[in-house]
Amino acid sequence: MSFTWKFTAREIAEKPELLAPGHRMCSGCGAAIVHRLVLKAVRGPTIVTHPTGCVEVTTAIYPYTSWRVPWVHTAFETAAANAAGIEAAFKALRRRGRLKYDHVDVMAFAGDGGTYDIGIQALSGALERGHDFLYVLYDNEAYMNTGIQRSGGTPLGAWTTTTPAGTKIPGKPEPRKPIEDIVVAHGVPYVATASPAHWMDLVVKARKGLEAKGPAFLHVIAPCPRGWRYESSKTIELSRLAVETCVFPLWECVDGEHKLSAPSKAIALKPDLKKPVVEYLKAQGRFSHLFTPEFERVIDEIQRVVDKRWYLLLKKCSV
Amino acid sequence: MSSYEKGWKEVSIAGVCWLPSTKYLTGDWSPYKPVRDKAKCNKCLLCHMYCPDGAVIWNSKAEDIEFNYNFCKGCGICANECPQGAIEIILK
Numbered sequence A: 001m002s003f004t005w006k007f008t009a010r011e012i013a014e015k016p017e018l019l020a021p022g023h024r025m026c027s028g029c030g031a032a033i034v035h036r037l038v039l040k041a042v043r044g045p046t047i048v049t050h051p052t053g054c055v056e057v058t059t060a061i062y063p064y065t066s067w068r069v070p071w072v073h074t075a076f077e078t079a080a081a082n083a084a085g086i087e088a089a090f091k092a093l094r095r096r097g098r099l100k101y102d103h104v105d106v107m108a109f110a111g112d113g114g115t116y117d118i119g120i121q122a123l124s125g126a127l128e129r130g131h132d133f134l135y136v137l138y139d140n141e142a143y144m145n146t147g148i149q150r151s152g153g154t155p156l157g158a159w160t161t162t163t164p165a166g167t168k169i170p171g172k173p174e175p176r177k178p179i180e181d182i183v184v185a186h187g188v189p190y191v192a193t194a195s196p197a198h199w200m201d202l203v204v205k206a207r208k209g210l211e212a213k214g215p216a217f218l219h220v221i222a223p224c225p226r227g228w229r230y231e232s233s234k235t236i237e238l239s240r241l242a243v244e245t246c247v248f249p250l251w252e253c254v255d256g257e258h259k260l261s262a263p264s265k266a267i268a269l270k271p272d273l274k275k276p277v278v279e280y281l282k283a284q285g286r287f288s289h290l291f292t293p294e295f296e297r298v299i300d301e302i303q304r305v306v307d308k309r310w311y312l313l314l315k316k317c318s319v
Numbered sequence B: 001m002s003s004y005e006k007g008w009k010e011v012s013i014a015g016v017c018w019l020p021s022t023k024y025l026t027g028d029w030s031p032y033k034p035v036r037d038k039a040k041c042n043k044c045l046l047c048h049m050y051c052p053d054g055a056v057i058w059n060s061k062a063e064d065i066e067f068n069y070n071f072c073k074g075c076g077i078c079a080n081e082c083p084q085g086a087i088e089i090i091l092k
């Protein structure tokens, strides 16, 4: 895959906002930043689809719409099926000579609920059938718009309303599902992780995903001030800390080959730079119960899980 | 809001949203707003990249950034991330 697109910050700033202001995502919402940045990478006519989720409910409150690209809302489980259908429809139109564009990019955005849990079979099917689309998982690590219920993406030890921290249970007892490994196992041409803190890396990866011939998957961390219990000004700080602690390492996998992205590569080359997970955990109220004598051990467990996944990733990247 | 509402006979097919959200001002959500010290700013544009609400605008004619207070929700991200410490969040 040869990639030639270059841009400056100014060029990105001069691009139109395809997600219009006036949307009703919370103050400081990480998902809003992720969407704005990914949409700066579009290369021509583009159609976007969302299943139910935070971004859908806040950008299409009747009669208002924040979408400046053609946009389709679909049911919670069907983001990838819908994207597949849109792509197939364009193919059919082209075959009949009824498409006035050379190419139309198709993007599906879904949250963690719509991806790890409810949408996974539609996603798996669309990946297997090889549809040419970009799937962006904006991961705020719980069902946020319905009131912070745990999902398959919620990390170990996090408080949610369905994994409350009590006297017996220290928040969520299980680590999150490694969704990006599941996608990689489908043998698709492009899979990557990204963080809005590293905005340029995110924009580049979104464009690479669009350019890939076949399914592409982008997993982006999207901190949520309400659900993670932190002050709205810290969204970017946390999405940076997630990378610095290796809770959310940045990498891409092109045609099955893993490669670390610059911020994580720096840590791999100089392990002293790797920050302890405590720094990430103590910045968020959803982990505050872990800083008590009875649950302290969970912090060690989280560190162990993070270290293990980091170690396995380094092996995959042959570092 | 109600002045924009259509009756059931005029409603768009399948209730498709038809009014741009730029008609819905979110600038009154917060008692806070950012102000910038122009002398400190080096126009790196990080505040533009990180604003969840597209409320930091690059004005290419004036070659400068501007806040759109109609939509700014006062989250404080721009102030927190500005490498020059040029942005301050103040009470409106």
Ligand code: SF4
Pocket: B036, B040, B041, B042, B043, B044, B045, B046, B047, B048, B065, B081, B082, B083, B084, B085, B086, B087
């Ligand atoms: S982040 Fe700070 S220095 Fe950079 S453009 Fe914004 S105000 Fe100016």
Ligand code: SF4
Pocket: A028, B033, B034, B050, B051, B052, B053, B054, B055, B056, B067, B071, B072, B073, B074, B075, B076, B077, B078, B079
């Ligand atoms: S305070 Fe938040 S919403 Fe307002 S301009 Fe800064 S980043 Fe944007």
